[in-house]
Amino acid sequence: MRRLIIYNKNMSIRTQTIEIYDDANPLEGRTVTFPVRNGQKIYCHEPYVLDAMKMYDKYCGEDIMGNIMSYEGGNFRDVREGIVTDFSVEKGTATIELSAKHSVLVDYNSKSEELELGKKIDVVVSKSKGKITGDATSKTAQLERVRQELIRQVDSPSYAYVGVVKEVIFNGANAFNGFVVEVSGVKCFMPGSESDVVPLNDYNELVGQTRYVMPIASSKESIVVSHKEYLNTLKTTVLNNLIETKSTELVEGVVSSVKKFGVFIIIGKCVPTLLSVSEMDEETETKFKNGEIKVDDTIKFYVESVKDDRVTITQTACKSLGWDKLKETVDANKNYKLNGTVKNIFENGAVVVAPEFNNITFFLSSKVLNLETLSVGSEVVLPVENIDAVKKTVRLKITDGE
Numbered sequence: 001m002r003r004l005i006i007y008n009k010n011m012s013i014r015t016q017t018i019e020i021y022d023d024a025n026p027l028e029g030r031t032v033t034f035p036v037r038n039g040q041k042i043y044c045h046e047p048y049v050l051d052a053m054k055m056y057d058k059y060c061g062e063d064i065m066g067n068i069m070s071y072e073g074g075n076f077r078d079v080r081e082g083i084v085t086d087f088s089v090e091k092g093t094a095t096i097e098l099s100a101k102h103s104v105l106v107d108y109n110s111k112s113e114e115l116e117l118g119k120k121i122d123v124v125v126s127k128s129k130g131k132i133t134g135d136a137t138s139k140t141a142q143l144e145r146v147r148q149e150l151i152r153q154v155d156s157p158s159y160a161y162v163g164v165v166k167e168v169i170f171n172g173a174n175a176f177n178g179f180v181v182e183v184s185g186v187k188c189f190m191p192g193s194e195s196d197v198v199p200l201n202d203y204n205e206l207v208g209q210t211r212y213v214m215p216i217a218s219s220k221e222s223i224v225v226s227h228k229e230y231l232n233t234l235k236t237t238v239l240n241n242l243i244e245t246k247s248t249e250l251v252e253g254v255v256s257s258v259k260k261f262g263v264f265i266i267i268g269k270c271v272p273t274l275l276s277v278s279e280m281d282e283e284t285e286t287k288f289k290n291g292e293i294k295v296d297d298t299i300k301f302y303v304e305s306v307k308d309d310r311v312t313i314t315q316t317a318c319k320s321l322g323w324d325k326l327k328e329t330v331d332a333n334k335n336y337k338l339n340g341t342v343k344n345i346f347e348n349g350a351v352v353v354a355p356e357f358n359n360i361t362f363f364l365s366s367k368v369l370n371l372e373t374l375s376v377g378s379e380v381v382l383p384v385e386n387i388d389a390v391k392k393t394v395r396l397k398i399t400d401g402e
Contacts, residue, residue: 083096189222213229253298273312316353327389331387337383340354
């Protein structure tokens, strides 16, 4: 009796060597080696075995068997392609073939795609506790594809997605927790700490706005996205641009918060910095003292330095040039005396501005200044010992009588 027996365990490939005997010369066999899957064993020495194996691979080949095995594992949820093999308009159901072994019955209604026998459609397939279920509605499949893509991006982020902030979320203690953000119809969670590079002033103002977000975590229940992570991807470019900015070139930023000592500003939506009162020009300082500077106001300034992620700014034009000029002047004249104006007075010293050198400002300790004789606006003449243009400090000569 001629027969072909194949035993299957798994899908990895190995080789098997057999001897084939044909009817014309039954005493002399020929040795043939060809690939088989691990777990397969061929019990046949007939000349038609090679043709039989080709036929077997055609109908139960690696691709087909691999598709079958993809449904044999544990629980999953994914979008798979299936073929419509049967449907009933009266019952509102359709049978979708997922593999040579697996089919799923799905609800079919007017909101589903128009079905016809043999048509390939996307099905959201879920397997739980050994049971496979499916949803053939095109909207569900589209949302699941977006969800799966967002989950994949958690491990290897390379894209930012447009998200719409839908609502503010509070925890059980009625404390702010975060936002519901919708990405292409998929609802995600954005923690408050991931909504910006600086704390928000008003959570509700964000509702209805669009934000570029990047997935940073996922679970069965939700996908966590971050606008802050997206902004951080822009930071390197913005910082490099600031480094190349000329000291005479004005840069624009947006006020993020107002404090007693100055205003915090966001540059390029991702780089926070501080414009202190001592670095404000006269117009800005007047508005600041009158409480006229508000969050989201636009302010122009000069970039003094960029070190790592820290950006130092000023509105008193070209201060770096002013410090270099002052150092050159002092180095050339050891008896040089600097004319300055007292800008602010504190318990331990005073801030002095030097109008001749692009309005640079510096702090002098009460150890070298008699604060009792000074007031804001007082003119001072300072015998300079040394200038550190990098640290932006002035060292005075200590003379008799001072």
